[in-house]
Amino acid sequence: MIKKLFTLIVLLLLNTMQGQESFDLGFDSNKKSVYDVTTGKETIIPVEIIGKNISKNFIDSKFKFSVETDSAKTVLPYTKILFNNKKSYEKTFSEFKKDKSKIVRETIYISIKPDSVIPEKSNLTLKLIVKDSSDRIITDENTAFNKAIVLNLESGSNAPYSKYKNLSYIGTNFDLVEGVKAQNLFFATNVLSHPSKNSKTGFYLSLYGNRAMSNTENIDENYITTEVIPFDSIQAIRVRKMVSSTRTTTTDNIGAHFSTLHPIFGTLKSKSEFKTYFTASIEFIWKRTNILTEYGEVKHVDSILSNSSIKNHLVLNSLQPSTQSVNEYAFHLGPGIFLALENDDISIRIHHTIGYASNYFLTPGSINSTEVKVEQKKDIFYTGRAWITEPKTGLTLQAEINNQLENPRPFYVVTLSKAFKLDKLAGFFSPVTAR
Numbered sequence: 022m023i024k025k026l027f028t029l030i031v032l033l034l035l036n037t038m039q040g041q042e043s044f045d046l047g048f049d050s051n052k053k054s055v056y057d058v059t060t061g062k063e064t065i066i067p068v069e070i071i072g073k074n075i076s077k078n079f080i081d082s083k084f085k086f087s088v089e090t091d092s093a094k095t096v097l098p099y100t101k102i103l104f105n106n107k108k109s110y111e112k113t114f115s116e117f118k119k120d121k122s123k124i125v126r127e128t129i130y131i132s133i134k135p136d137s138v139i140p141e142k143s144n145l146t147l148k149l150i151v152k153d154s155s156d157r158i159i160t161d162e163n164t165a166f167n168k169a170i171v172l173n174l175e176s177g178s179n180a181p182y183s184k185y186k187n188l189s190y191i192g193t194n195f196d197l198v199e200g201v202k203a204q205n206l207f208f209a210t211n212v213l214s215h216p217s218k219n220s221k222t223g224f225y226l227s228l229y230g231n232r233a234m235s236n237t238e239n240i241d242e243n244y245i246t247t248e249v250i251p252f253d254s255i256q257a258i259r260v261r262k263m264v265s266s267t268r269t270t271t272t273d274n275i276g277a278h279f280s281t282l283h284p285i286f287g288t289l290k291s292k293s294e295f296k297t298y299f300t301a302s303i304e305f306i307w308k309r310t311n312i313l314t315e316y317g318e319v320k321h322v323d324s325i326l327s328n329s330s331i332k333n334h335l336v337l338n339s340l341q342p343s344t345q346s347v348n349e350y351a352f353h354l355g356p357g358i359f360l361a362l363e364n365d366d367i368s369i370r371i372h373h374t375i376g377y378a379s380n381y382f383l384t385p386g387s388i389n390s391t392e393v394k395v396e397q398k399k400d401i402f403y404t405g406r407a408w409i410t411e412p413k414t415g416l417t418l419q420a421e422i423n424n425q426l427e428n429p430r431p432f433y434v435v436t437l438s439k440a441f442k443l444d445k446l447a448g449f450f451s452p453v454t455a456r
Contacts, residue, residue, distance in 0.1 A: 042076060042079075042162065043074065043161075043164045044072070044073070044074045044076065044163060045163070045164050046071075046073075046086060046149065047070070048147075048167040049069040049071055051167045051169065051170055052171050053173070063132055063133070064132070064134070065130050066131045066133065066172060068128065068130075068172075069128045070126070070127050070129065071124065072118060072124070072125040072126075073124050075114055075117075075125065079114050080114045080118060083154040084151060085114065085151070085152055086117070087111040087149075087150050087152075088104060088148075088150075090146070094169075095144060101134045102131065102132065104129055133145065133174070143173075143175075144174060145171075146169060146170070146171050148168065186214065188410070188440045188441065190209040190417055190419075190439065190440050191206075191208050191439055192208075192437050193437060194207050194434065194435070195234075195437065196234050207230070207436040208230050209228065209230070209231075210228045211408070212224075212225070213226075214282075215282070215361075216298070222281055223282035224279070225282060225359065226280075228276070228278075230275045231434050232271060232273050232434070233272040233274065233434050234432075234434065235269055236271075237267060239265070239267055240265060242264060242317075243264075244262065244263050245264060245340075246259050246260070246261050247260050247338045247339070247340060248260040248335065248336055249331060249334070251332060251333065251334065252326060255330055256326055256327065256329065257327060257331050258324050258327075259325050260322065260323075261324065261325065262322050263319065263321040263322075264316050265317040266314055266316050266317065267316075267317070268312060269312070269315075270311070270312050270313075272308050272309070273308070274432075276306040278304040279302065280301065280357070280359065280372070281300060281301050282298040282299075282300060283298055283299045284298055285297055294363060295362045296360070296361045298358070298361070299356065299359075300359045300372070302354070302357050302374045303353065304374075306350075306351040307348070308348070309346065311344055312345045313342060313344050314344075314345075316342075319340070347382065348382070348383040349381065349382050351380045352378070353377070354376050355377060356374070356375070357376075358372070359372045367409070367411060368408070368410040368412065369407075369408070371406070371408075374404045374405075375401070375402065375403045376401070376402060377399070378401065378425060379397065379398075380398045380400065381395055381397050382398070398428060401425065401427065402426075403423070404422070404423045405421065407419065410440050416438075416439065417437070418435075418437055419437075420435050420436075421433070421435075
């Protein structure tokens with residue numbers, strides 16, 4: 022009798038001591054924002070659980086915990102939710118705390134795949150439940166502050182990144198050399214897919230047409246042979262005129278650019294809006310260069326007699342404005358750095374690339390021949406581009422510089438355009454009554 026009473030007292034004391042003992046098990050925070058949750062597309066969200074002061078008594082007592090959806094507080098249409106690719110998540114304290122560390126951390130991955138378009142304001146609330154060996158829910162012993170976490174979800178169409186994902190631009194080029202004036206059509210379509218937890222490699226695609234700033238070269242006065250007049254059977258008179266000239270070069274570009282995006286400097290794990298990517302890029306550019314030559318006032322005319330057997334009067338240069346066109350096809354391949362800052366207020370993208378250039382020049386063959394000569398030049402290129410877009414108005418300022426190492430030919434481009442989503446393009450071509 023005395024022995025049984027003693028055993029009962031010991032058990033009561035142990036239960037009292039265990040009741041006074043506490044532990045801390047909860048989430049790393051109580052709120053987190055997640056973007057780009059799109060219908061039919063899986064989004065994976067990392068959630069961290071932190072445990073402190075988990076003593077041997079709780080481990081020996083076979084305490085366990087689970088992460089579950091709090092349906093009463095969750096605002097979300099029917100959605101497939103997985104925990105580490107399983108329908109539920111449960112662990113014993115002994116499985117969670119495998120060593121003598123005072124603080125234990127573990128990340129679980131929540132997979133969300135909505136079956137329908139989610140409302141503008143949606144959330145997924147998760148709660149952490151602790152139970153003892155008899156499945157009794159433990160509340161008082163757990164002193165953690167973040168026993169629940171609210172994942173605020175936004176539809177992909179409302180996410181900052183997706184606002185700028187597929188954009189087209191229509192605007193004008195600026196020619197600062199001829200004074201600040203807008204001229205000629207500029208157009209572009211950019212598709213940017215940021216790397217994510219699901220896909221650690223993103224991509225950037227750009228199709229564009231622009232005009233580089235014109236380059237004006239003033240040539241000092243010199244003698245130009247303008248005519249050759251027959252004198253006799255073996256001689257001819259060459260007429261020369263002293264005149265200055267101006268050569269203006271303009272280049273129109275149509276290009277296609279593709280880059281793969283690889284996160285660097287912890288970009289994928291960072292919560293910052295500023296992203297840094299290493300890129301592998303390839304680009305094709307068709308450059309059509311027009312060279313306009315104009316002549317000034319004739320200052321002096323002279324003639325010289327030369328040995329030449331011609332029968333007809335030849336006009337070599339009428340000193341009228343003339344234009345020469347040259348077609349160039351450029352292929353660029355090389356690495357680069359892509360910087361992006363995108364939020365609800367602004368989108369800034371800067372891309373630097375350097376690498377190998379293979380340039381092909383197409384020039385006519387001999388007179389009265391349909392032959393076209395192709396000349397190839399290899400070089401090292403550098404390209405720098407910047408895009409700044411204001412989302413409310415869609416106004417976009419774009420600047421570009423392109424040059425080569427062995428045959429320097431700097432091209433500068435500045436454009437001002439209106440950005441709009443790619444899916445809105447059809448509205449520009451629909452009948453007025455249908456808009």
